[in-house]
Amino acid sequence: MHLDDIPQVMAIERRVFSLAWTSGIYRRELTANPWSHYRVLRATVASLPPLLAYGGIWQMGDAAHVPTIATHPDVTGRQLGSYLLLKLVLLSIEMGCFEITLEVRASNQRAQALYLRHGFENVGTRRRYYSDNNEDAIIMTRSHLDPTQVRSELIAVETQLQSIWGAETAGRLLPRTPSHPPD
Numbered sequence: 001m002h003l004d005d006i007p008q009v010m011a012i013e014r015r016v017f018s019l020a021w022t023s024g025i026y027r028r029e030l031t032a033n034p035w036s037h038y039r040v041l042r043a044t045v046a047s048l049p050p051l052l053a054y055g056g057i058w059q060m061g062d063a064a065h066v067p068t069i070a071t072h073p074d075v076t077g078r079q080l081g082s083y084l085l086l087k088l089v090l091l092s093i094e095m096g097c098f099e100i101t102l103e104v105r106a107s108n109q110r111a112q113a114l115y116l117r118h119g120f121e122n123v124g125t126r127r128r129y130y131s132d133n134n135e136d137a138i139i140m141t142r143s144h145l146d147p148t149q150v151r152s153e154l155i156a157v158e159t160q161l162q163s164i165w166g167a168e169t170a171g172r173l174l175p176r177t178p179s180h181p182p183d
């Protein structure tokens with residue numbers, strides 16, 4: 001994610017989050033938080049929104065935290081969230097993390113389904129975590145991160161993306177994940 005992505009990030013952020021971050025928060029995250037690493041999925045075909053999804057991790061010693069992840073509302077349910085999430089998990093492994101954690105609203109079934117789908121487990125609750133409606137947060141963690149396992153999940157998602165988006169689009173959207181880390 002680059003600073004000039006922030007307007008497109010905010011266009012999605014305001015549509016999908018009731019407690020949306022400000023552009024100032026993203027600017028600080030990108031310029032003043034050495035532990036933060038944000039990634040975006042960019043479309044390379046004009047028929048798609050230029051920025052399809054975004055998310056990040058905070059590297060906190062040998063554990064990672066996902067502060068946010070979102071897919072453009074016009075393209076949800078097509079495995080982009082899964083692809084980005086697994087790429088963030090792999091990034092956290094490459095940074096030496098052995099587990100990755102996040103908070104999700106108790107009412108956000110779709111996001112919980114995404115995380116459960118990709119190996120996260122419900123490990124606890126933060127009471128009245130969200131300041132807009134005092135909603136609880138579910139704490140979800142994927143631990144004992146295994147790069148080979150994550151790579152094989154990514155390859156499976158890439159295959160699904162090919163069938164969902166068509167080889168042409170998916171082929172131009174995504175570099176293939178190698179089954180083994182480069183030497």
Ligand SMILES: CC(C)(COP(=O)(O)OP(=O)(O)OC[C@H]1O[C@@H](n2cnc3c(N)ncnc32)[C@H](O)[C@@H]1OP(=O)(O)O)[C@@H](O)C(=O)NCCC(=O)NCCS
Binds near residue numbers: 017072
């Ligand atoms: C949560 C979110 C990132 C999922 O992104 P996505 O691109 O739709 O995710 P995927 O297409 O990879 O779907 C992955 C899983 O999510 C769940 N999911 C996706 N769309 C769903 C839907 N419409 N209804 C129910 N579950 C759904 C399913 O379990 C799905 O797995 P499946 O397709 O194999 O059944 C996206 O819905 C979003 O941006 N939500 C708003 C922002 C948000 O809540 N972010 C998370 C904050 S903690």
